[in-house]
Amino acid sequence: MTHNKENFFFRLYQKVILNHPIIVLSLVIILSVIAATQLPKFRLDASGESLTLENDKSLNYYRQVNERYGSDDFLIITWKPNVGLMDEEALASLQDLVNRLQQLPTVANINSILNVPLLDGIKLDAEALSAEIPTLMDEGVDKQKALEEFTSSPLYTNLLVGDNGETSAIQVNFERDERYFSLLDARDDLRQKRSQQKLTEEEAKRLAQLEDEFDAYSKQVSERTSQIIADVRLIMDDYRDVAELYLGGISMITNDMLDFIQHDITVFGIGILLFIMLALFVFFGKVRWVLIPLFSCLVTVLVLAGLLSYLDWRITVISSNFPSILLITVLALNVHLVVYYRDFISDNPDSSQMERVKATIKTMYWPCLYTALTTIVAFISLLISGIRPVIDFGWIMTIGLVLGFVVTFIVFPSFIQLLSTEKHQSGSSITYKITHWIYNISVKFKPAIFALAVLLILFSAYGISQLKVENRFIDYFKPSTEIYQGMTVIDQELGGTTPLDIVIDADPNEESLFADDEFEDEFGDEFDSSTYDPGYWFTRSKLETLEKIHDYIDSLGVTGKVQSLATTTKVLKEMNEGEYPDELTLSLVHKEMPDDVRATLLDPYLSEDGDQTRINIRVEETNPDLKRSDLIANINDFIVNEAGIKQEHVHFTGMLVLYNNMLQSLFDSQIMTIGVVYLAILLMFLVLFRSFVLAILATIPNALSAALVLGIMGWMGVPMDMMTITIAAIVIGIAVDNSIHYVHRFKNEFKKDNDYLATMERCHGSIGKAIYYTGVTIIVGFAILALSEFIPSIYFGLLTGFAMAVALFLNLTLLPLMLITVKPLKTDKSNN
Numbered sequence: 001m002t003h004n005k006e007n008f009f010f011r012l013y014q015k016v017i018l019n020h021p022i023i024v025l026s027l028v029i030i031l032s033v034i035a036a037t038q039l040p041k042f043r044l045d046a047s048g049e050s051l052t053l054e055n056d057k058s059l060n061y062y063r064q065v066n067e068r069y070g071s072d073d074f075l076i077i078t079w080k081p082n083v084g085l086m087d088e089e090a091l092a093s094l095q096d097l098v099n100r101l102q103q104l105p106t107v108a109n110i111n112s113i114l115n116v117p118l119l120d121g122i123k124l125d126a127e128a129l130s131a132e133i134p135t136l137m138d139e140g141v142d143k144q145k146a147l148e149e150f151t152s153s154p155l156y157t158n159l160l161v162g163d164n165g166e167t168s169a170i171q172v173n174f175e176r177d178e179r180y181f182s183l184l185d186a187r188d189d190l191r192q193k194r195s196q197q198k199l200t201e202e203e204a205k206r207l208a209q210l211e212d213e214f215d216a217y218s219k220q221v222s223e224r225t226s227q228i229i230a231d232v233r234l235i236m237d238d239y240r241d242v243a244e245l246y247l248g249g250i251s252m253i254t255n256d257m258l259d260f261i262q263h264d265i266t267v268f269g270i271g272i273l274l275f276i277m278l279a280l281f282v283f284f285g286k287v288r289w290v291l292i293p294l295f296s297c298l299v300t301v302l303v304l305a306g307l308l309s310y311l312d313w314r315i316t317v318i319s320s321n322f323p324s325i326l327l328i329t330v331l332a333l334n335v336h337l338v339v340y341y342r343d344f345i346s347d348n349p350d351s352s353q354m355e356r357v358k359a360t361i362k363t364m365y366w367p368c369l370y371t372a373l374t375t376i377v378a379f380i381s382l383l384i385s386g387i388r389p390v391i392d393f394g395w396i397m398t399i400g401l402v403l404g405f406v407v408t409f410i411v412f413p414s415f416i417q418l419l420s421t422e423k424h425q426s427g428s429s430i431t432y433k434i435t436h437w438i439y440n441i442s443v444k445f446k447p448a449i450f451a452l453a454v455l456l457i458l459f460s461a462y463g464i465s466q467l468k469v470e471n472r473f474i475d476y477f478k479p480s481t482e483i484y485q486g487m488t489v490i491d492q493e494l495g496g497t498t499p500l501d502i503v504i505d506a507d508p509n510e511e512s513l514f515a516d517d518e519f520e521d522e523f524g525d526e527f528d529s530s531t532y533d534p535g536y537w538f539t540r541s542k543l544e545t546l547e548k549i550h551d552y553i554d555s556l557g558v559t560g561k562v563q564s565l566a567t568t569t570k571v572l573k574e575m576n577e578g579e580y581p582d583e584l585t586l587s588l589v590h591k592e593m594p595d596d597v598r599a600t601l602l603d604p605y606l607s608e609d610g611d612q613t614r615i616n617i618r619v620e621e622t623n624p625d626l627k628r629s630d631l632i633a634n635i636n637d638f639i640v641n642e643a644g645i646k647q648e649h650v651h652f653t654g655m656l657v658l659y660n661n662m663l664q665s666l667f668d669s670q671i672m673t674i675g676v677v678y679l680a681i682l683l684m685f686l687v688l689f690r691s692f693v694l695a696i697l698a699t700i701p702n703a704l705s706a707a708l709v710l711g712i713m714g715w716m717g718v719p720m721d722m723m724t725i726t727i728a729a730i731v732i733g734i735a736v737d738n739s740i741h742y743v744h745r746f747k748n749e750f751k752k753d754n755d756y757l758a759t760m761e762r763c764h765g766s767i768g769k770a771i772y773y774t775g776v777t778i779i780v781g782f783a784i785l786a787l788s789e790f791i792p793s794i795y796f797g798l799l800t801g802f803a804m805a806v807a808l809f810l811n812l813t814l815l816p817l818m819l820i821t822v823k824p825l826k827t828d829k830s831n832n
Helices: 002-018 021-037 057-069 088-102 126-130 143-152 178-196 201-237 250-284 288-310 319-347 353-385 388-417 430-444 446-465 482-493 517-526 540-555 565-575 583-592 595-601 628-642 655-689 692-716 724-753 756-765 767-787 791-812 814-822
Strands: 075-081 107-111 168-174 243-248 498-505 559-563 612-619 650-653
Touching: 002 021, 002 353, 002 388, 021 288, 021 388, 057 178, 057 498, 057 650, 057 655, 075 088, 075 201, 075 482, 088 107, 088 168, 088 201, 088 243, 178 201, 201 243, 201 250, 243 250, 243 482, 250 288, 250 319, 250 482, 250 767, 288 319, 288 388, 319 353, 319 388, 319 724, 319 767, 353 388, 353 655, 353 724, 388 724, 430 446, 430 756, 430 767, 430 791, 430 814, 446 692, 446 814, 498 628, 498 655, 540 559, 540 565, 540 583, 540 612, 540 628, 565 595, 628 650, 628 655, 655 692, 655 724, 692 724, 692 791, 692 814, 724 756, 724 767, 724 791, 724 814, 756 767, 756 814, 767 791, 791 814
Parallel strands: none
Antiparallel strands: 075 168, 075 243, 107 168, 498 612, 498 650, 559 612
């Protein structure tokens, strides 16, 4: 029955595809042209949320905190004038720069040394507070005295001005885009509801509409932000002869990462195409064997890119590798077909073109199908990572591989039938001599190869035990990039780059001090607690607790600038001759503080009702001792156990938390990903080879190569990240293709004489060539990723290329040696 079904499908395939090559190729070309028309819609995405976990609950809280206390999405410009920070010409240039920046669209305000209140010398009383607070450019202000305040005040030092007094920061704050967040919130609310219950028809339509509106508007926002950053850089260029300037901030980083994506797609695409053409010509020596595989590869990538554009599917730094990886994997399918086709010609020189095509398709269909499926399984396993760009990468490659398989088995036979027949003699090529040499070496040094495999296992096991996920975001970029340079200056001179917020709620079981009759009795009519209450946190006892927490955090080696109500308290103490203000004074300060001072000292750290406080920490991303999980755990332990605040009232948020959540998920998802891939491939091998022993043997070389690359990462201290997490699964999924082809050919060749050693020699001379060709192509193809501007892509390319080299070696040595040693195949006595 199965044989009849196979014959039926092949007859259908022949009727539809093989018998109409010109029509089929014409349709493929038309489809490619249609796909090309969609390419102008091709979208790139490098938003900060692409560094977070899918459905991370911390993300919603992060947005709420940003809405209440102000977003951390702003631009920072470092300003280091050549003639000194307080030089009149430098200040005039800075004022001109700020004025020009203020004219940019969506800019709400700009904080710099020019407009912040100077509080030194102001007394802490109602009269002084109600007076106008001076700023640097006011008439009569002593510039050098102001510089002393900037470099010594707990409010400004290492935030607005470096402690050396040479560098200052310009913070460009943008207006909150209410439409963006209203669309986002409405969409996410319906998505959340959908995850818990079925939506009504009206709600489902509304969700679809919101998703379309949000996608369209977010594209506008991205384009607008990109234009603003370009304008900022143009403005900065006019002042580079006056000062040393660097640009930083989340918006700038995500915008520049888009440039990295565009660079990688262009460089990798062109680089790999050139390599493919060169490799195919070197391997086969004829133009036809360059054009046919290249055509299949290009059609696959073009149609997939057009489909992604049509679906408005955004490409991230991670998925930007899809064209290069797809080119490599589709090329591997074509190489296997070409090698078998040429070997068939050598064995059957008088055969017709149709006979050659039919024999190639019939023989190679199943091993190629299984190689495609195993690679698909590897990429599908990425869906469990929980990281949005990794999930997208998995889906994109899965769709691309299905498309590549279909295109290859349509284009290859159709194209060949339009060409003249050729002659070919196997066994004389350099590749044949190489694979035959590998055969001789494997047989001669069999014990050494088995011993080497054991050593690799031990080496890998120890290295894997040393794997880590902690890394520095700055290490993602080359030192020549503005991201790296800006982060370094901001980290070392202006208080750190990565924001970490701690939000502490009031304890509802504690009564407010201003509800205490004793307090009202003490101050009498001077203060009426029934009409004014500064809130839970703005009392002396709570401020002292916050100052204790603040000072502990500030003492940690990896934290830069720490800002909180304790910062406000320190400033108030300086204004009060070093004494802690009493409760009444604190209340009067809270009530009478001018708006500009309030915006600096209170609003970023205290909720309107006073029942929630925020501690803002800038973490030094360049610090080699940074361990995010340990930092969060240590601070939390101090707040709960030393400061006595209940755990349920303490909340950590900020980009550091979101990024750390993603990093900490990598270990678990890595284990699950590799486990899923290995089990799925093992089951597929059981179906394909109908032998448990063969299935196990076929997976060993590839599992070992994947373990080795993880071990090397552990030995070298290369941390796991969004890119390197995909290596092991991809290596197993792609490298196992060679095992499938080798074992499949070994089974067929073994039937000829039941001689294991002779079968191994014949396989090295036939399928061994295809494995060698595809192996070299894949190795060099991944190595080209080293041209990236994004360091994780470089690691990904080099480590994956190395793993594929190891897999190639093991599939041509260890795998056949295990086969001839274990002898898993049944002997056909009729051949004896």
